[in-house]
Amino acid sequence: MPQGAVKQKAAANPGKPSALGPKRGAKIIKPKKAALVKQQKIKKKHSAGLTAMTERNLAEKAGHLEMLAGGKKEKKKASEKAVSKSARK
Numbered sequence: 001m002p003q004g005a006v007k008q009k010a011a012a013n014p015g016k017p018s019a020l021g022p023k024r025g026a027k028i029i030k031p032k033k034a035a036l037v038k039q040q041k042i043k044k045k046h047s048a049g050l051t052a053m054t055e056r057n058l059a060e061k062a063g064h065l066e067m068l069a070g071g072k073k074e075k076k077k078a079s080e081k082a083v084s085k086s087a088r089k
Helices: 034-061 072-088
Strands: none
C-alpha cells in the first residue's frame, strides 16, 4: 500500500572546489624584541650561506647538469679566461 509518491533526490551541489590554487603555509609571527630580531637576521644569513654551499657542492658533483651553476663547464670557462688573460700580458 503506497503512502505517497517517491521523492526524487536533488543533485549534489558541488560548491566551491577547495583544491584550486596552492595551499597557504603556516603564518610566521615576526619577533618584536630587538635581540630576537637580530638573532633571526643572523639565522637567515647563515642558512642562506649553507644553501649556497650545498648547491655549489651538488653542482660540482653533477657538473654535467647545465641547470646548476658552478659545475664543470663554469670551471672550464674560468680556467680558459685565466689562461687568456695571462697570455695577453
